[in-house]
Each structure stands twice: as structure tokens, then as C-alpha cells.
Amino acid sequence: AELADRVPLIWLHMAECTGCSESLIRTDTPNLDSLIFDHVSLEYHETLMAASGWQAEENLEHAMEAYKGRYLLAVEGAIPTANNGSFLTVGCKGHTGLEIIKHAAEGAAAIISVGTCAAFGGVQAAHPNPTEAKGVHEVIDKTVINLGGCPPSEKNIVGTLMYYIMFGKLPALDMFNRPKWAYGARVHDNCERRGRFDAGEFVEEFGDQGAKDGYCLYKLGCKGPYSYNNCPTERFNHHTSWPVLAGHGCIGCSEPNFWDDMADFEKP
Numbered sequence: 001a002e003l004a005d006r007v008p009l010i011w012l013h014m015a016e017c018t019g020c021s022e023s024l025i026r027t028d029t030p031n032l033d034s035l036i037f038d039h040v041s042l043e044y045h046e047t048l049m050a051a052s053g054w055q056a057e058e059n060l061e062h063a064m065e066a067y068k069g070r071y072l073l074a075v076e077g078a079i080p081t082a083n084n085g086s087f088l089t090v091g092c093k094g095h096t097g098l099e100i101i102k103h104a105a106e107g108a109a110a111i112i113s114v115g116t117c118a119a120f121g122g123v124q125a126a127h128p129n130p131t132e133a134k135g136v137h138e139v140i141d142k143t144v145i146n147l148g149g150c151p152p153s154e155k156n157i158v159g160t161l162m163y164y165i166m167f168g169k170l171p172a173l174d175m176f177n178r179p180k181w182a183y184g185a186r187v188h189d190n191c192e193r194r195g196r197f198d199a200g201e202f203v204e205e206f207g208d209q210g211a212k213d214g215y216c217l218y219k220l221g222c223k224g225p226y227s228y229n230n231c232p233t234e235r236f237n238h239h240t241s242w243p244v245l246a247g248h249g250c251i252g253c254s255e256p257n258f259w260d261d262m263a264d265f266e267k268p
């Protein structure tokens with residue numbers, strides 16, 4: 001598609017691990033090539049762009065100016081706010097993540113927090129949160145779509161981008177601003193081990209016969225009954241697998257404060 005037909009996308013990295021970008025690049029419907037050549041114009045993404053240093057910063061400034069009011073802003077990572085945000089500075093000019101997000105949010109047509117860090121603070125915001133890390137929606141006053149998950153699946157990321165690109169509006173959101181099409185059901189509702197749960201067939205310890213037979217992981221701390229995400233049906237990495245299929249319970253990674261509220265991850 002011509003550049004003019006594509007939606008400019010600015011993707012910023014804040015306090016994060018890049019796992020969400022790793023998830024993004026595994027997209028297959030559309031695949032990454034099609035996504036960035038047919039549907040979006042990827043203006044800035046620190047781990048995918050060719051530019052570096054001053055040139056990269058110039059690209060970012062240029063994109064925010066040239067596409068003001070039109071670009072999609074995706075954010076990966078929490079925003080440290082203690083000491084005026086100085087726990088995170090990005091780029092040659094020493095701007096804090098907090099400054100960059102506020103600036104980038106002003107001209108964005110829509111803002112998507114990709115992953116639990118950007119959505120709810122994630123591991124950075126876990127107790128005792130020395131950097132006072134926060135989710136994007138807590139530091140700006142515009143609507144933010146929250147894609148919970150550590151990371152969210154590539155389908156939840158790209159599906160949300162494509163929804164906006166195709167319909168020109170935000171999808172219906174739940175009480176935490178997560179898209180309902182992806183986060184409308186509990187993991188437990190669609191889990192392939194749900195029959196085992198209903199029959200009272202539980203794994204008692206990792207490696208036992210029940211584990212080998214695919215029994216329910218509830219007694220080993222599975223948080224599927226309390227977590228809203230489409231992992232059992234959509235899976236990750238080209239539909240390959242998801243946590244319970246791989247043999248470990250859900251740890252609730254799509255939920256706010258899951259590091260504090262859902263731990264101990266291996267106890268009910």
C-alpha cells in the first residue's frame with residue numbers, strides 16, 4: 001500500500017523487557033511484513049527500526065509533528081514517576097520517559113498500552129515499587145486501551161491495531177479498558193483442562209501421573225478462574241501453545257497488580 005494509505009504507528013519503549021515486541025513479531029495474520037508494509041507505517045520502534053542515535057530521535061520528532069492527530073501510539077513498559085521520572089531517560093537529549101509519553105500522547109489519535117507494564121505498571125510497579133512506576137493511563141488524561149498480558153499474545157496486539165485501522169475507532173472495552181473481544185472471558189472458561197476441573201481431577205505435584213495425563217492445575221496455583229484473556233483459544237506463537245498446555249498454571253498476567261495480588265503463583 002502507498003504510504004498515504006497506511007496508518008502511522010509510533011511505538012515507544014519505557015521500563016520494560018521487550019517481551020511484548022517479541023510477541024508482536026510473531027504475528028501471522030497478518031505477518032509482520034504485511035503489517036508494516038501494507039497496514040501501518042512504522043515511524044519509530046527502537047528494536048525494529050534501522051535508525052539510531054540522533055537520526056532516530058529526529059525521526060520520532062518528525063513523525064509526531066508530521067502526523068499530529070493521526071498517529072497510533074503504542075507504548076511498551078511502565079512509566080517511572082519518582083524524582084520527576086528520572087529513573088528512566090531515553091535518547092541523546094536526556095528526556096525522561098514521563099516527558100516523552102506526555103508529549104507523544106498529545107498528538108496521538110489513539111493510545112495502546114501493550115502489555116501489563118504499560119497498562120498497569122507490571123513488575124516495575126510491584127511492591128515496593130521504588131521508581132513509582134505507573135501505567136500509561138495514570139500519567140496522561142486521554143483514553144488508553146490496555147492490552148493486559150506479560151506479554152499479550154501477538155493476536156491481541158495486532159488484532160487491536162487492525163481493529164482501529166479497519167474501523168477507525170476503539171473496540172468495546174471492559175472495566176480495565178481491555179478490548180472485550182480479547183479479554184471478555186476467563187481463561188478458565190475455555191481451558192482444555194476444564195473438564196478435569198469439573199471432574200475433580202487435579203495435579204497434586206509437578207511431574208505426577210495427573211500432570212502427565214493433563215489434569216487441572218488449580219491445586220498448583222492456576223489463576224485461570226480469576227484471569228480474563230483468550231490464551232486457551234488463541235494461544236501464542238502461531239497458535240503453538242499457552243501456559244496451561246505447557247504444563248504450568250496461569251499466573252494471572254493479564255490482571256492489574258498480578259505480581260502482588262496473584263502470588264504465590266504455585267499455591268491456590
Ligand code: SF4
Binds near residue numbers: 016019077114151
Ligand atoms: Fe516484558 Fe511483560 Fe512488561 Fe511486556 S508486560 S514488557 S513481556 S515485563
Ligand code: SF4
Binds near residue numbers: 225
Ligand atoms: Fe481452570 Fe486452570 Fe484448571 Fe484450566 S488448569 S481448568 S484454567 S484451574
Ligand code: F3S
Binds near residue numbers: 149187228231242250
Ligand atoms: Fe497470562 Fe494466564 Fe494467559 S499467565 S498468558 S493470562 S494463561
